[in-house]
Amino acid sequence: MFDEKTLVRRAWDAYFRAGKREAWRGGQVMQPSRDSGLVMIGGKPMVHFFNVSGTLAMYEPLPNGRIRKVQPDKWPDEMRQPS
Numbered sequence: 001m002f003d004e005k006t007l008v009r010r011a012w013d014a015y016f017r018a019g020k021r022e023a024w025r026g027g028q029v030m031q032p033s034r035d036s037g038l039v040m041i042g043g044k045p046m047v048h049f050f051n052v053s054g055t056l057a058m059y060e061p062l063p064n065g066r067i068r069k070v071q072p073d074k075w076p077d078e079m080r081q082p083s
Contacts, residue, residue, distance in 0.1 A: 004038045004045075010067050011047035011059035018057075018069070030056050041076045048079060055079050 019029030032049035036056075039048045047059040047067070058070040058079060 007045065007059075007061055007067065008037050008047055011049070011057075014059065014067060014069065015049055015057050032056055041078070046070070046076075 015032070016029065030051060030053065033051045036049040036051075037047065039046055045061060049056045049058070055072075055075060058075055059067045060070055061067055
């Protein structure tokens with residue numbers, strides 16, 4: 001149903017587009033690990049971006065072919081950082 005390369009590319013583009021807005025406001029964009037990519041969680045495909053600091057962002061595909069950023073409070077428990 002979904003092409004893995006397309007999903008990861010779209011999520012990558014969205015992550016850095018959002019990062020440009022954050023950098024413009026004086027923030028900083030964290031570089032995801034090269035191991036970031038598509039994961040299956042509960043039978044659902046999700047793009048997981050992470051680095052040594054933990055999860056940076058998660059995106060889920062929508063039925064119309066678009067992607068949506070998953071807000072941190074909605075991340076699956078296995079992707080959350082221990083506090």
